[in-house]
Amino acid sequence: MAFGALFRRLRQQTDLQTGYRDIPILEDETLRWRRADGTPSRTAVTGVAAEHVLGPFARNIIGAKRAGTRIQSLLADELEGDSAASPTNRYSALFSD
Numbered sequence: 001m002a003f004g005a006l007f008r009r010l011r012q013q014t015d016l017q018t019g020y021r022d023i024p025i026l027e028d029e030t031l032r033w034r035r036a037d038g039t040p041s042r043t044a045v046t047g048v049a050a051e052h053v054l055g056p057f058a059r060n061i062i063g064a065k066r067a068g069t070r071i072q073s074l075l076a077d078e079l080e081g082d083s084a085a086s087p088t089n090r091y092s093a094l095f096s097d
């Protein structure tokens with residue numbers, strides 16, 4: 001699996017970390033792309049870019065749903081802190097004043 005020109009350029013021109021054949025190195029729980037120093041950046045990925053975390057379904061609707069769940073949890077936590085991670089209250093911060 002090769003990721004092509006985009007990921008190659010990102011590897012060369014940013015501090016985002018890539019592995020074998022330019023695969024993005026991700027934080028498994030949030031799909032955030034790790035920097036060269038290992039810390040997670042603010043860039044989260046899905047689809048083929050997250051295939052080594054999500055597995056063979058990454059390119060289809062099941063994979064998109066799995067990725068969406070992880071990224072949504074990350075956004076909710078950032079918006080509201082850990083209390084937003086409650087399944088009953090995940091979107092409230094998006095609609096508050």
Ligand SMILES: Cc1cc2nc3c(=O)[nH]c(=O)nc-3n(C[C@H](O)[C@H](O)[C@H](O)COP(=O)(O)OP(=O)(O)OC[C@H]3O[C@@H](n4cnc5c(N)ncnc54)[C@H](O)[C@@H]3O)c2cc1C
Nearest residue numbers: 045046047048057058059060061062063064065066067068
């Ligand atoms: C021909 C084909 C058949 C498929 N058949 C199946 C199947 O039978 N079963 C299955 O599980 N999966 C199938 N898939 C895969 C499935 O479509 C994808 O896995 C799924 O749609 C990914 O969902 P997503 O929300 O991540 O991305 P997408 O569905 O691609 O949604 C991304 C959205 O973002 C929008 N967008 C992109 N860039 C921007 C921008 N800069 N600004 C604003 N909006 C933007 C796009 O217009 C699009 O609406 C198929 C894919 C293709 C191409």
